Amino acid sequence: MSEATETIEGFVKSDYKYGFVTDIETDSAPPGLSEDIIRFISEKKEEPEFLLQWRLKAYEYWKKMECPGWPMVQYPPVDFQEIIYYAAPKDPSEGPKSLDEVDPKLLETYDKLGVPLHERARLAGVAVDAVFDSVSVGTTYQETLAEHGVIFCSFSEAVQSHPDLIQQYLGTVVPYTDNFYAALNSAVFSDGSFVYIPKGVRCPMELSTYFRINAAKSGQFERTLIVAEDSAYVSYLEGCTAPMRDENQLHAAVVELVALDQAEIKYSTVQNWYPGDEEGRGGIYNFVTKRGLCRGRRSKISWTQVETGSAITWKYPSCVLQGDESVGEFYSVALTNNRQQADTGTKMIHSGKNTRSTIISKGISAGRGQNSYRGLVQIRKNAANARNFSQCDSLLIGDQCGAHTFPYVEVKNTSSKVEHEATTSKIGEDQIFYCNQRGIETQDAVNMIVNGFCKEVFRELPMEFAMEAQKLLDVSLEGSVG
Amino acid sequence: MFKIENLHAGVEGREILKGVNLEINAGEVHAIMGPNGSGKSTLGHIIAGREGYDVSQGAMEFKGKDLLDLGPEERAHLGIFLAFQYPVEIPGVNTTYFLKSAVNEVRKARGLPELDAVEFLKYIKEKAALLQLPGDFLKRALNVGFSGGEKKRNEIFQMAVLEPCFAVLDETDSGLDIDALKVVSNGVNQVKSPDRAQLVITHYQRLLDYIVPDFVHVLYDGRIIRSGGKELALELEERGYDWVIESASVEA
Numbered sequence: 001m002s003e004a005t006e007t008i009e010g011f012v013k014s015d016y017k018y019g020f021v022t023d024i025e026t027d028s029a030p031p032g033l034s035e036d037i038i039r040f041i042s043e044k045k046e047e048p049e050f051l052l053q054w055r056l057k058a059y060e061y062w063k064k065m066e067c068p069g070w071p072m073v074q075y076p077p078v079d080f081q082e083i084i085y086y087a088a089p090k091d092p093s094e095g096p097k098s099l100d101e102v103d104p105k106l107l108e109t110y111d112k113l114g115v116p117l118h119e120r121a122r123l124a125g126v127a128v129d130a131v132f133d134s135v136s137v138g139t140t141y142q143e144t145l146a147e148h149g150v151i152f153c154s155f156s157e158a159v160q161s162h163p164d165l166i167q168q169y170l171g172t173v174v175p176y177t178d179n180f181y182a183a184l185n186s187a188v189f190s191d192g193s194f195v196y197i198p199k200g201v202r203c204p205m206e207l208s209t210y211f212r213i214n215a216a217k218s219g220q221f222e223r224t225l226i227v228a229e230d231s232a233y234v235s236y237l238e239g240c241t242a243p244m245r246d247e248n249q250l251h252a253a254v255v256e257l258v259a260l261d262q263a264e265i266k267y268s269t270v271q272n273w274y275p276g277d278e279e280g281r282g283g284i285y286n287f288v289t290k291r292g293l294c295r296g297r298r299s300k301i302s303w304t305q306v307e308t309g310s311a312i313t314w315k316y317p318s319c320v321l322q323g324d325e326s327v328g329e330f331y332s333v334a335l336t337n338n339r340q341q342a343d344t345g346t347k348m349i350h351s352g353k354n355t356r357s358t359i360i361s362k363g364i365s366a367g368r369g370q371n372s373y374r375g376l377v378q379i380r381k382n383a384a385n386a387r388n389f390s391q392c393d394s395l396l397i398g399d400q401c402g403a404h405t406f407p408y409v410e411v412k413n414t415s416s417k418v419e420h421e422a423t424t425s426k427i428g429e430d431q432i433f434y435c436n437q438r439g440i441e442t443q444d445a446v447n448m449i450v451n452g453f454c455k456e457v458f459r460e461l462p463m464e465f466a467m468e469a470q471k472l473l474d475v476s477l478e479g480s481v482g
Numbered sequence: 483m484f485k486i487e488n489l490h491a492g493v494e495g496r497e498i499l500k501g502v503n504l505e506i507n508a509g510e511v512h513a514i515m516g517p518n519g520s521g522k523s524t525l526g527h528i529i530a531g532r533e534g535y536d537v538s539q540g541a542m543e544f545k546g547k548d549l550l551d552l553g554p555e556e557r558a559h560l561g562i563f564l565a566f567q568y569p570v571e572i573p574g575v576n577t578t579y580f581l582k583s584a585v586n587e588v589r590k591a592r593g594l595p596e597l598d599a600v601e602f603l604k605y606i607k608e609k610a611a612l613l614q615l616p617g618d619f620l621k622r623a624l625n626v627g628f629s630g631g632e633k634k635r636n637e638i639f640q641m642a643v644l645e646p647c648f649a650v651l652d653e654t655d656s657g658l659d660i661d662a663l664k665v666v667s668n669g670v671n672q673v674k675s676p677d678r679a680q681l682v683i684t685h686y687q688r689l690l691d692y693i694v695p696d697f698v699h700v701l702y703d704g705r706i707i708r709s710g711g712k713e714l715a716l717e718l719e720e721r722g723y724d725w726v727i728e729s730a731s732v733e734a
């Protein structure tokens with residue numbers, strides 16, 4: 001290996017900046033999973049009977065399932081009896097009513113993370129529903145949203161205030177039978193967000209949720225449901241950071257989106273869970289099921305994700321294009337460094353006529369990271385004139401990492417058109433030297449090249465988020481010089 | 483201003499430069515000519531500080547500073563510029579953004595305030611006019627999809643923007659048609675000033691019709707075997723390199 005390659009590698013070694021633990025008492029269930037635990041969770045949350053029954057059915061189904069072995073990731077088997085399935089920050093007054101009531105230590109934590117909560121949230125014009133471990137602790141702008149008839153609250157709150165909507169839509173996009181982790185989530189999910197945009201309403205602001213895992217050994221199982229009625233529009237942002245932990249933490253979320261006639265949902269994620277140390281110790285297992293259903297005619301669902309964290313990422317935000325002329329989009333940047341592994345991509349299921357989908361995937365591998373794109377484009381028999389365009393680009397930094405592409409294409413309609421493009425490139429010593437010669441340091445050069453590579457995806461993100469994503473990418477690639 | 487003494491350097495145990503001596507004063511233009519494989523581009527890379535070369539002997543200094551101790555970006559901050567023979571492409575990074583980073587890094591290193599976007603845009607638009615660059619040039623990703631001539635023009639444009647004290651032009655003329663050559667040479671000549679110096683590496687005397695050197699050196703097998711005034715280039719054009727090489731071996 002030449003000196004310059006070593007230098008490049010020096011830069012991708014980084015320390016996790018958000019590695020701190022907030023000292024807050026938690027009110028937790030004992031470790032392990034059983035019917036009793038599920039009843040405990042449901043009771044804690046004072047859930048209606050239908051939800052408890054649904055959880056129990058999911059649990060019964062899950063018990064018969066096996067952990068999937070097909071993703072291109074390697075990790076020791078997870079002991080599901082070791083995990084704590086319910087942890088809530090203990091607060092005497094049954095949870096804060098407003099941000100002023102929130103534990104200052106918690107706000108301090110968010111502050112360190114740069115979460116634009118509190119004043120910054122107001123300045124940024126963003127409503128924030130912050131999930132700390134399993135319970136929602138702060139929601140802003142609810143009044144403004146309420147004026148427009150928009151519901152944006154924690155999942156638990158929605159179960160109490162809008163049980164009919166929950167019952168109507170829960171599991172309609174991702175049924176508990178869908179996969180191993182979706183079944184587990186359905187049985188034990190603790191909290192998450194619920195968004196409902198009524199007919200004809202364009203949500204007046206970007207909705208944003210920051211998730212954060214804090215308590216030791218607590219697996220976090222969020223459940224998010226977003227429903228956009230006819231001609232409604234919403235842009236939803238999800239961002240995550242997690243403090244440093246020695247033990248692996250399981251994160252198995254489910255996100256369901258439903259778009260009715262001419263509705264549009266834009267869902268953006270910046271994921272920065274703790275990736276583990278340089279040798280891959282610790283770090284989050286991020287096994288997520290995200291799916292959107294374009295149920296109505298001319299509806300549109302767009303996923304944008306920037307994945308820089310987690311030891312293992314295993315997620316495929318997908319679109320089921322059921323309504324005629326509906327549109328699905330997937331824009332992704334996934335970065336793996338050190339021992340990180342990512343197997344991510346999307347599924348575009350075309351069943352309606354004249355449906356269109358676009359896939360732009362940018363994978364960046366550094367250190368000994370392994371990055372796989374896995375995508376399915378399925379054109380069903382009745383999907384006349386369906387179209388798909390996929391572009392999968394990989395960028396390698398150093399010579400010990402890997403990039404893999406697994407595109408699956410199933411076409412059952414002869415009038416459809418599917419295109420797939422793929423490239424793999426490496427940050428070259430030539431590029432670095434060129435930047436150096438113009439006065440730009442190696443680390444800045446790597447950042448610049450990586451950001452250039454990701455440009456097509458970043459421009460799909462809302463402005464502030466795009467800048468944050470760029471910053472995160474820089475931090476993830478940061479290391480000591482030489 | 484710039485001095486090389488008895489420089490020996492190579493790659494993986496193979497010596498390419500075998501004792502180069504060169505002194506360049508402010509205000510001077512030097513040309514280095516020589517047959518393929520004589521070490522011309524290696525010399526350019528070593529001046530700019532490219533990694534991967536082993537310098538086994540000799541010294542190189544610029545404005546009294548030992549260059550061999552400095553990384554390529556530090557040399558750039560001091561005002562050393564290399565116009566690349568093969569400029570690289572950086573997808574997704576537009577030329578303006580790239581140059582703004584470069585200019586501000588250099589300014590930062592020199593303790594000057596960084597230029598803001600408005601100031602910078604005004605500044606580079608003037609420079610772009612100098613090189614007769616098309617309007618969309620600055621918005622395009624750096625060198626991506628550029629023709630060979632456009633890439634070379636971009637190198638000289640960057641030189642005009644960065645205003646280096648000492649510029650090394652590595653075969654900037656290769657791949658240029660006669661009109662482009664005139665534009666590029668014109669750009670180079672505009673950068674010329676009494677406190678700056680240039681080292682022009684070329685195969686052809688043609689370039690030296692436009693960029694007139696004060697001194698011409700012949701590099702052969704890792705050594706400068708002959709130096710002279712601009713008339714030496716004309717003589718080389720007419721007679722080739724053989725006679726210089728022969729007379730050098732007789733002297734040795």
